[in-house]
Amino acid sequence: MKMKTKTIIRTLCAAALTSTLALSAQATTLTMSNWVPPTHFVMTDILQVWADQVGEVTEGRVKVRVLPKPVGSPAQHWELARKGVADITWGNFTYEPDRFKSLWFAEMPFNGDNAEASSVALWDTYQKYLSTNPTFAGVQMLGVGSLGPGVINHGSKDIITPQDLENQKIRMGGPIQKRLIEELGAVPIAAPATKAYELLEGGVLDGSLHTMESVVNFRLSEQLPHHTLIPGGFYDGTFYLVMNERKWKKLSEEDRQAINKVSGAAFAQLWGQEFKRQIDNATASLKETGHQFSAPSPELLEKIRSVRDNLMQEWAAQGADFGVDQPKEMVDFHRKRYLELTGE
Template sequence: MKMRQTFNALKLLAATALATCAVGVNATTLTLSNWVPPTHFLTTDVLQVWAANVEKATEGRVKVRMLPKPVGSPPQHWELARKGVADVTWGNFTYEPDRFKALWFAEFPLNGDNGEAQSVALWDTYEKFLSDKPTFQGVKLLGVGLFGGGAIHHGKKDIVSPEDLNNQKIRMGGPIQKRLLEEMGAIPIAAPGPQVYDLLQSGVVDGSLNPIESVINFRAADLLKHHTLVPEGFYDATFFLAINESKWNKLSEADRKAIMTVSGEHFSRLWGKVYDDQTRAALVTLKENGHKFNTPSPELMAKIKQVSDGIYADWVADKAEYGVENPEEMVKFYRERYKALKAN
């Protein structure tokens, strides 16, 4: 009897081992192109966490391997996923503003200062209004994100009134930020965020538009010590996580469903929460180091709203370009969803 029990136990162990080996052999590995450093919080707290979640959700049948270096420049990452150069990529929709004009609304001023609520609201809006648009074909969108509202940062003075921006050279990115600065009397200087330190040190710019966390993460804390926090954000930026559509379709239905349990709304919430945590931590650090934080005057707030209203009106008028029949309804849905999520 004991010998039979031992034999049965050995058979069970052998079967389990074989099954485990089979999972390992048959596992699908997805390559992920990442263009921020391995120590950046988006790598450690968002992308690697999502990759681990995918492996766990699929019980090891799908793994995500982050490539040692990106396979293209940041603006190329949507196309890199669409063409299958990398299986999974992430990036900024603003890097291709004309292509993704349907999403401009989420980057308008006064649109939100809670990254988690904004990101989930944007995902819900994409699913309801945009997921079937030709712009998004060729990839499966796995999540979106915003950073919770950008601020105005200056190296030498407080920005409180509209006049404070006159003739100030401000680093920025994207058409919305450019128009904002131009109509408020500033001189926009287009450059990627990571270049802000060099631009400030060389005197090319006087200030920069960034989320609070970037002042620290882009090593600019010694050069940007005056910060103007605009309630509900001076602007924002929209991001994506995407997988090549053909690669996605080759996965089993069970694995696709499993991956979506940790993607979509789940990923968008993770993205926004991490940004909110980074913002809170940066505020504490900068205040401890004597940085000056300012509130816009009523006149500056009125000017921001005036410019924002003009940008919004022009964007709505261009609806034929981005194929949304009723963009006002889409924006209303997004803003109501954001308010409800922020209140919870």
């Protein structure tokens, strides 16, 4: 009897082991390249959350493994996915402005104060107008997101009128921010946000463009105590989450459908909710510590609007060059979706 029982146990254990090995063999592991610190909220509260969701909805058949270090610079991450150096990457469209000129409209002033609504509106706009655009070929677009309302931050004074900006050295990124700074009479200094601290400490900069969460998360609170909040944002930023197209097509139809359920609009919502939460928390924290928050004068607001209108007209006139036949229609659709999502 004991021998029979032992035989049954061995058989069951062998079967369980075989089943486990079979599942392991069937599981697909996708690599993700991440270029922010592993403790940054984009990694912990957005990308890792999404990666965990992928494992759950595919019942463990697809796993996402974040690489211990990035396999290239932030600006290279689109190409890294397209070429399959990493299976999945994320990045900022602004890092390749000429390539992704079709998305400039979503980075201009007055894009919106609600990062969740602007992120979802951006996804819906991409799906309707850009998903078949050759610019985006070679990857599977898994999601997009917006940075949220950009703020004019200064080290020593409130920026209220156009005169307050004259000859001020302001850190910025991308052609839209550069044009805004130049036409408002300030001196644009191109530098990544990660360099803002040392440039402010060294007196190279008088101010720097950031969202409120960026002021806190890049530890610039002491260097930038003055903030001018432009209704709808002085600028915005757009981001992507993409996967190598060949690797995507190798997944089963069942797993692709499952991953799509936690990607697309769902990812845009996840992204936007977290950025909105970070912005709201940072704003409240800085107000509590005595930071100065200013509203722009009507004169400054009108000047920003004038620069934006000129930029938008120039951009729309080049629509054929970046594969958009009806750029104004696309902009109007994006705005309409944003207003629907915010209930305005």
